Amino acid sequence: xxxxxxxxxxxxxxxxxxxxxxxxxxxxxxxxxxxxxxxxxxxxxxxxxxxxxxxxxxxxxxxxxxxxxxxxxxxxxxxxxxxxxxxxxxxxxxxxxxxxxxxxxxxxxxxxxxxxxxxxxxxxxxxxxxxxxxxxxxxxxxxxxxxxxxxxxxxxxxxxxxxxxxxxxxxxxxxxxxxxxxxxxxxxxxxxxxxxxxxxxxxxxxxxxxxxxxxxxxxxxxxxxxxxxxxxxxxxxxxxxxxxxxxxxxxxxxxxxxxxxxxxxxxxxxxxxxxxxxxxxxxxxxxxxxxxxxxxxxxxxxxxxxxxxxxxxxxxxxxxxxxxxxxxxxxxxxxxxxxxxxxxxxxxxxxxxxxxxx
Amino acid sequence: xxxxxxxxxxxxxxxxxxxxxxxxxxxxxxxxxxxxxxxxxxxxxxxxxxxxxxxxxxxxxxxxxxxxxxxxxxxxxxxxxxxxxxxxxxxxxxxxxxxxxxxxxxxxxxxxxxxxxxxxxxxxxxxxxxxxxxxxxxxxxxxxxxxxxxxxxxxxxxxxxxxxxxxxxxxxxxxxxxxxxxxxxxxxxxxxxxxxxxxxxxxxxxxxxxxxxxxxxxxxxxxxxxxxxxxxxxxxxxxxxxxxxxxxxxxxxxxx
Numbered sequence: 001x002x003x004x005x006x007x008x009x010x011x012x013x014x015x016x017x018x019x020x021x022x023x024x025x026x027x028x029x030x031x032x033x034x035x036x037x038x039x040x041x042x043x044x045x046x047x048x049x050x051x052x053x054x055x056x057x058x059x060x061x062x063x064x065x066x067x068x069x070x071x072x073x074x075x076x077x078x079x080x081x082x083x084x085x086x087x088x089x090x091x092x093x094x095x096x097x098x099x100x101x102x103x104x105x106x107x108x109x110x111x112x113x114x115x116x117x118x119x120x121x122x123x124x125x126x127x128x129x130x131x132x133x134x135x136x137x138x139x140x141x142x143x144x145x146x147x148x149x150x151x152x153x154x155x156x157x158x159x160x161x162x163x164x165x166x167x168x169x170x171x172x173x174x175x176x177x178x179x180x181x182x183x184x185x186x187x188x189x190x191x192x193x194x195x196x197x198x199x200x201x202x203x204x205x206x207x208x209x210x211x212x213x214x215x216x217x218x219x220x221x222x223x224x225x226x227x228x229x230x231x232x233x234x235x236x237x238x239x240x241x242x243x244x245x246x247x248x249x250x251x252x253x254x255x256x257x258x259x260x261x262x263x264x265x266x267x268x269x270x271x272x273x274x275x276x277x278x279x280x281x282x283x284x285x286x287x288x289x290x291x292x293x294x295x296x297x298x299x300x301x302x303x304x305x306x307x308x309x310x311x312x313x314x315x316x317x318x319x320x321x322x323x324x325x326x327x328x329x330x331x332x333x334x335x336x337x338x339x340x341x342x343x344x345x346x347x348x349x350x351x352x353x354x355x356x357x358x
Numbered sequence: 359x360x361x362x363x364x365x366x367x368x369x370x371x372x373x374x375x376x377x378x379x380x381x382x383x384x385x386x387x388x389x390x391x392x393x394x395x396x397x398x399x400x401x402x403x404x405x406x407x408x409x410x411x412x413x414x415x416x417x418x419x420x421x422x423x424x425x426x427x428x429x430x431x432x433x434x435x436x437x438x439x440x441x442x443x444x445x446x447x448x449x450x451x452x453x454x455x456x457x458x459x460x461x462x463x464x465x466x467x468x469x470x471x472x473x474x475x476x477x478x479x480x481x482x483x484x485x486x487x488x489x490x491x492x493x494x495x496x497x498x499x500x501x502x503x504x505x506x507x508x509x510x511x512x513x514x515x516x517x518x519x520x521x522x523x524x525x526x527x528x529x530x531x532x533x534x535x536x537x538x539x540x541x542x543x544x545x546x547x548x549x550x551x552x553x554x555x556x557x558x559x560x561x562x563x564x565x566x567x568x569x570x571x572x573x574x575x576x577x578x579x580x581x582x583x584x585x586x587x588x589x590x591x592x593x594x595x596x597x598x599x600x601x602x603x604x605x606x607x608x609x610x611x612x613x614x
Contacts (some may be wrong), residue, residue: 051497053438140421143442147435165434165490173446173494175438189496204497 001300001326003157004336007166012188015330015337017298018353019321021313022343028317029324030346032353034186034338037295039352040345043199044247046238047295050181050255051204053172056150056164057179059084060091061113067103069111071118071133072153073178074210075225080135080142081121083225085214087129095156096215102129116145127218153179153211157333167334176228177209182334183253183296201242203235207255212305223304226279229259233273239290240271248292250342254308257282257291264289284310293342298330312341324356365393366586371444373397373436375427375487376454378405380556381506383412384574385451388582390418395444399423399436399454419444427454427483428475437490446498449585450491452484453506455524460561462517473520480524485531492535492544499543502585505532507550507600518562529600547584548600551577555607569607576605 008014018030018040041047057073068089075083088100105111109120111133121132137145152167167180170189192202208228214220239260242249251257262278263271269289282288288311299306301322309318321339330337345351372389376382377398390396390413398420400406406422413420421443425432440447456479458472488503495501510518511525532548539546553559555571580603583589 049497051494053434053441055438056435140423140439140443143439144423147439163431163434164438165431168434168490170493171497172434172437172490173497174441189493192496202497 001298001330001332003155003333004331005157005159007335010188011170012186012191014186015298015328016186016353017321017325017330017337017339017356018345018351019309019313019317019339019341020343020346021317021341023346027346027355029321029356030351030353031324031328031356032351035191036352037187037191037340038194038198038200039348040340040342041195041198041200041248041250042348044242044245045250046201046203046242046247047195047250047252048203048205048235048239048256048260049169049171049184049187049252050177050207050209050259051169051171051173052177052181052206052209052255053175054152054164054167054177054180055175056147056152058092058151058153059113059116059146059149060151061111061116061149063103063105064110065103069102071111071113072211072214073133073150074130075178075208075227076176077132080138082133082135084131084133085129085211085216085219086131087215092154092158093156096213099215104128107131114145114149116142116149126222127216129214129216130219155213155333158335171204173204174206176206177255179209179212180334181207181209181253181255183255183294183338185297185334186338187252201238203232203238205232205235205256205259206230207259209255224258224279224281226277227255227258228275228277229262230275231259231263231271231273236271236273243290248342248344249290250293250295251291252295254282254294254296254305257288257294257308260290261286261288282308282311284308284315286311288312293340293345295338295340297334298325298332298337298339300326300332303332309339309341320356365391366582366588367449368393370394370448371397371440371446372449372451373399373440373447373487373491374451374453375399375483377422378402378409380558381551381554381574381577382451382453383409384578385453385581386413386420387416387418388575388578389449390420391416392582392586394418394449396420397423397440397444397447399425399427401426426479427487428478430486433483433486433490436487441494446494447491448495448500449502449504450488451504451506451581452487452528453504454483455480455506455521455558457558457562458520462521462562464517465519468520473523476520476524477527480521481527481531484528488535492539495544496539496542501544503535503544503546504581504585505529505546505548507532507548509550509552509602511550511600532600549581549584550600550602551581552602552604571607572603572605573607577603580605
């Protein structure tokens with residue numbers, strides 16, 4: 001599968017592969033487009049989105065000796081402290097795995113990102129490239145400098161630089177995400193309001209999505225790192241009500257799965273309101289407690305994002321889905337096409353699109 | 359326990375563009391005193407810092423973002439910084455506007471670029487920021503947006519063509535915003551504050567008798583009542599109609 005190199009003409013009109021693990025064998029796949037989403041959910045369902053706005057988390061700068069480096073912020077540590085992954089010279093045009101190593105700098109070293117200075121804090125045992133940065137500024141001045149000097153994190157498959165507005169969902173609120181929570185990118189207000197007219201409820205949470213890849217094998221093997229989340233009381237209530245009514249909780253993106261399942265794992269299977277941090281990894285062996293389905297970007301079978309769909313659908317159906325996406329030329333990555341894994345999604349009559357057969 | 363009465367906007371996050379002078383500055387003071395957590399946006403850092411300091415000195419919470427709302431890339435950055443500083447925005451006041459070059463000119467003498475600049479600030483700037491902030495409001499099912507207009511939007515004053523056209527378009531957008539936001543919990547008000555004793559007014563009409571102009575602080579108090587839901591005209595105005603505030607200099611209140 002190929003990555004999408006630019007954004008689609010309309011954010012809310014991309015290909016959607018519907019994967020229904022509850023459908024009879026041979027009829028669990030259907031290809032449609034994202035405007036059909038309101039037909040796939042019903043009045044008892046709850047759509048949960050990650051409302052984190054995407055930070056301009058990539059900062060280019062130099063060390064004291066003038067060596068070029070890039071820091072990609074990966075987690076907020078409070079105040080002026082952030083965890084970051086360091087890269088050597090160059091920028092997103094080069095694949096992360098091909099980037100030169102960052103200059104060797106030790107804790108206490110000074111780095112400059114344009115007008116924004118920082119001191120290098122401790123390095124992680126995992127990799128010397130995973131560091132803590134203590135910025136010189138705080139409050140209003142720090143945020144102004146981050147937005148002035150920073151650019152969205154982006155990757156070599158893109159055809160052009162992405163402006164900050166292009167990596168936001170339509171409901172992006174607090175800047176907690178270091179990469180776009182991109183599963184929600186195809187959701188327009190046209191689609192969200194149509195869902196509501198159908199009686200589907202929405203709820204939001206905020207999850208500090210970190211980096212998806214760094215090119216450092218030790219760090220990549222440990223991704224995702226622990227990530228902060230906040231679940232509002234209204235969302236915890238909506239999840240409980242949906243489950244009590246046998247409705248389906250549909251997570252928009254893996255960050256929402258991690259937040260809800262991470263929160264549930266911390267309080268006996270119940271999603272409680274509040275802030276937390278989760279290092280939960282969704283593997284094929286994971287059995288979700290609160291999430292029934294996932295709207296996700298399209299991913300190739302070998303990608304870790306695709307692997308986690310295995311927590312929601314069986315291997316044969318997923319293999320057929322991957323084969324179809326490959327054959328049909330689905331586009332992957334943050335600006336690409338979509339997949340919906342949801343039991344019963346295809347039970348409704350009149351779902352537009354083409355049965356794929358699996 | 360304190361005996362202090364609960365402030366009407368306690369803890370509410372508010373963003374005001376054009377927050378360093380005139381009505382924006384007066385409104386910042388009023389909202390700050392009412393307990394709002396404020397973010398002021400203005401182009402020039404020094405008056406912005408002074409406006410922020412004034413609110414903080416009075417015990418309020420205020421933050422400043424130096425930005426030009428006409429800058430295409432500014433909206434996402436303003437929205438992100440503001441939410442980082444005070445959380446999801448409950449109240450957005452699109453107050454920033456430009457007259458264009460003064461003395462104001464006849465349309466036949468107006469450069470096309472000056473009309474474009476008026477539209478970029480007064481219309482498109484407000485639209486971009488509203489887009490960035492109304493989405494989160496709709497998601498949460500609550501929020502208030504105030505667009506500051508002018509009677510130049512409805513009256514054909516000579517030499518006010520570029521400014522007036524931008525405000526007329528802002529008002530029409532406001533009517534459509536209000537129609538589309540109906541049922542979402544997000545309210546949009548279009549407010550015409552009347553002729554106020556501000557630098558902008560002095561730039562436009564230097565010969566005006568200041569004693570006849572409204573005090574922006576009193577207009578700000580009226581706007582505070584509106585957004586706090588304490589204004590009798592609020593219900594009618596939420597449907598997208600325009601609210602004309604005519605507080606005058608002496609305190610005699612005449613509405614519409």
